[in-house]
Amino acid sequence: MSNEILSQCWKLRIPQTAKFVLISLADQADNDGICWPSVAFICERTSLCDRAVQKSLKWLREHSAIRIEANAAAKGKNLYTVTPDNFTPEPVSPPHKVHPEPDSPSPERGSPPPPNVVREPPNDVRTNHKKPSTNHQGPKGNSARAKVELDVADLVAEGVDEQVSIDWLVVRKKKKLPLTKTAWLDVKAEAVKAGITAGEAVRIATKKGWAGFEATWNWKGANTPPGRITTQAAHTGFDQIDYQKDADEWNATN
Known part of the structure; x- marks a missing residue:
């Protein structure tokens, strides 16, 4: 070295x-x-x-x-x-001279230098900031209702056949009955009473055109509309009475 x-x-x-x-x-x-x-x-x-x-x-x-x-x-x-x-260092560039424009007037002798004018921004500058919303009630309209209504995926998860689920929801839609969680829990409870699964209850309701299901309905037999229970009339046997015999006996005694 x-x-x-x-x-x-x-x-x-x-x-x-x-x-x-x-x-x-x-x-x-x-x-x-x-x-x-x-x-x-x-x-x-x-x-x-x-x-x-x-x-x-x-x-x-x-x-x-x-x-x-x-x-x-x-x-x-x-x-x-x-x-x-x-060693040869890099050449130093000469300072740039500022030349006035050819037609610019010469300043008068003894005149002060021009002041440095600083323009401040106007006070009425409009911003695009929006106030935060104070509405904490969540979504309105259909989006809020969609959270409480059950759809095909929910029914399939409960063991109902997919096509049966679609058909049953169509039946309920025609009757303007959205499938809420409460309504579905009632159907499941009635299916337990009837001794069948919820999927079977929905299949029966779809076949009969019912929007719901109850164990007391005639779901094993004929297509009886819900709410109409066929019972025997309280007054029976009138067609078996001999009204002419009673009339003859009444005339004989009067």
């Missing part, structure tokens, strides 16, 4: 990444500034990636801070010569 070359490299005003690479080369160079480290070794010493090291070596060579002889060292390595005395 040449302390003189290393000291000269420290004084150069160059980009930080390029300076890391240059200091690493100077630290390994002999008194003539010659060294031959691999790019991988420079990456390890400087904690830079391969691309950053390659870019820095190119920049240093273009500015004459180093010379590179490709494959000139042992095992085909590049031979580097650190030359801080030959």
Whole structure:
């Protein structure tokens, strides 16, 4: 390592990444500034990636801070010569002059400079912010009703056949009877009383065109409408009475 070359490299005003690479080369160079480290070794010493090291070596060579002889060292390595005395910094750009327009009038002698006018934004700027809603009652209309009504998927989950579920809901819709949870619980309870499953109860109700099911209905026999129970008349046997005989006996005694 040449302390003189290393000291000269420290004084150069160059980009930080390029300076890391240059200091690493100077630290390994002999008194003539010659060294031959691999790019991988420079990456390890400087904690830079391969691309950053390659870019820095190119920049240093273009500015004459180093010379590179490709494959000139042992095992085909590049031979580097650190030359801080030959470093050529980038030219400094001259400051840009501001020229007034050709037709602009010249300011009068002794006139003050123009004031810095700062325009403040107007106070009546309209914003697009909306006040948060205070309605915490939840959805209205059909969306609220949909949460309490049962659909085909709910019936299938209860063991009812899918097509039977569709047909039964059509029957209830025609009668304007939405299937609520309460109505469904009543059907299940009546099915238990009848000794059948809820799926069988729905199948029977669909076949008979019923919107519901009750164990007391004539669900085993004829298609009797719900609410109409066929019973025998309280006054029976009138067709078996001999009204003529009673009339003759009444005339004989009067």
